[in-house]
Amino acid sequence: MAGELILETRGLSRRFGGLLAVNAVSLALRDGEIRALIGPNGAGKTTLINLLSGLTPASAGEIRFRGEDVTAWPAARRARAGLARTMQVTAICPTLTVLENVWLSAQRSLGRPPALASRASLRGVDERSRECLAVVGLAARADEPAGSIGHGDQRLLEIAIALALRPRVLLLDEPTAGMSVKESWEIVTRLREIRDRDRLTVLIVEHDMEIVMELAERITVLHLGETLAEGTPDEVARNADVQRVYLGGR
Amino acid sequence: MDLTTLVLFQLLNGLVWGLVIALIALGLALIFGIMEVINVAHGSLYMLGAVLAWYVFGVTESFAAAVLIAPVAVGALSMGMERVVLRPVENEKVLTIIATTGVMLVLQHSVLATFGGAVQRVPSPLPGAVKILGIHYPVYRLAVAAASVAAIAALWLFLSRTRYGLWLRAVRQDGKMATALGIPVGRVYMLAVGLGGLLAGLGGVLAAPIVVVQYQMGFDILATVFIVVVIGGFGSLFGAAATAVLLGMTEGLITVVATPTWARITSLAIMGAILLARPDGIFRRRAIAR
């Protein structure tokens, strides 16, 4: 079901002083798959997401996105090219409205608008923004200041912002953190719908193993910055190494 | 004067001036290092030190009295500023910049209102010159250099040997941890700003007989001190002091071939270039690693 390679790393490493946070990770995502990235705290999951999205420069190795070497690209360029992400700690513009937050990336994804155009004249941007808000269920809150909505809603807003970029690959860093179980499962359902509709590739860092097992088609397990295992949920669940270090088996 | 003598003379001038700048910059760096507050009023505190020195000298005819009274008065005023103006806004760094700007306006124009806009001079308390390195050099300037070095040494001793010094360093390292350890952070802040003001005031007193005393003299020094603190590594005391001396001597050297104004401009330009050559290492906000 998954297509050709879309995001790939070779020997990707990041060193912070004496700590090798990510050590020679080689990862290959296929177009349209949902991949979960799991591992105990300090495994290097967030660092890996930062490397992929360009917020942290790589110490060594290579990142290829849609066949191009993007290792040296700054974060903004990667976002424009279709590599979107959400942050573990919510990053929204608190004084802008919910809708404006989404506008920001929607207007970017629809080509460079005339700088001084009136926003009302950009109907395409408006439609796309509202559509993305509807997808995550925030349409009713469009005109509230983003800083005033609840934490769970801000997480959803982040996803809407990322979607408005029309990404090919969506990197989600613990999107369900701080959400109720019900909210988390709603997100999971929506994510799958979006993926099916837009043929999106999703790499998700997630702690809740139930969600991971349900949502992911393949799982990559990181441990101490290295790839410990990779495979289907069943394969990973049966993997002896994974059980030892991560799933808390004897 | 032949060239060697001139160069030596200007180098000495630069050294003396650099040491005065170091005093003032140390005050700014201390406040910045501990509270992350950029004290825009710092130049005005220096000016106030010089103006108070002029008054005290006028009344007592004693420069020693000025050296004792003026810096303490400026330090006390700074502690008041910390308590009244900075304390309510200390968590909003941009607000502290604006608040101290307000203090600068009030100080500067209060001095204009009382002291006037005219230029005043404080006579050198140690007239005469001594022969040093083959040139005749004003005794007072050498005394200024010695006094500055002594003050810097005293600051170092205070920070390294006393309980309050230890507290200052602890707050500087980690404010939250210091609070948890029971260090009265509020009092430490007040002390830091007071000390910073004391150093600026002392700089003003020492400079008064060398430069002219005037209500706008704080402006001239502000950019120099700012840039010294930035190049020195934002809050690093040693860095600030070393940079100040280097800056002073560079300026002194340039004065051999150019007017003082051009020397100031050139030295600021050089400092600016250093900043731009090393934006990451010195003052660029680092990307968050994780």
Added chain:
Amino acid sequence: MTAGVVLLALVLLPAALNRFGRFFAAEIFTWALYAMGFNICFGMTGMLSFGHAAFFASGAYGATFAVLYLVRDPWVALAAAVVAATALATLVGFFAVRVVSHSFVIITITFSLVLLLLAHSQKDVTGGDDGLLFPPLGLVAGAGPSLATPLVSYYVALAVLVVAYVLLRRLSRSPLGLVFQAVRDSERRATLAGYDVQRYRWLAFVLSGSVAGLAGGVYAITHAQVNAQLFDVTVSVDAVIWTLIGGAGSVLGPAVGAALVLAFTHAVSGWIVYTQIPVGILLILIVIFWPRGLSGVWRSWQAS
């Protein structure tokens, strides 16, 4: 509707003013324009510049030089003001936007102090504190009604202010304005939405400097004189004060702040000589008692 009434009132106002009143109003319009320009940098994009005097002064001198050495036409002078300030802001901004918060303040203040020193040292170019005379000019290609009369000054300053206001309001509601506000709110967010934050900060800085320079140009053609004191740090600080008092969150706020403070200083100047003292105290009080106001006001950009 309200805007129309206000505009009409401003157009009719000179009838109720004497010569000094007209001149003083023109002065207020000029500084209001300067404050609005400053606020593109501060209120809209979140960069606190302490060096905008340099752009105002370079605009004033740009206009003066254009008239002295090129053409005796006030509109060419205004264009020259914008060109001069834009060029300077492009240069300063290139360096300044590489740093944020404290460092940005220091870099801008340092640049402006270097220029102040230069302006004072190059007396044969700038005229120093005595300054240069801006020759009295006619309104149209140097002929016609003279700019030296308060009434003409009034309408010229008002016209430029209104045009700039309309453009800035448009900017604040445009896609570009949205990016500036996003950069102010969250640099990280703007980056992840695909914007090169540094480039947008630079652009905002240059636009801001251009408008400040335009105000400097208006100052030159309506004051008939420019001097090196326009480079003074106090001119930079004024922009900060006016903006804080009027509110950084709207296009018009800084202009209102400038008008209020200038009117206040004028009103009390009869019995307080040192008007900067109450202004300084006011600044401190605002920071202490309405600190939420300062960041909170940023919300109302759309409503302005």
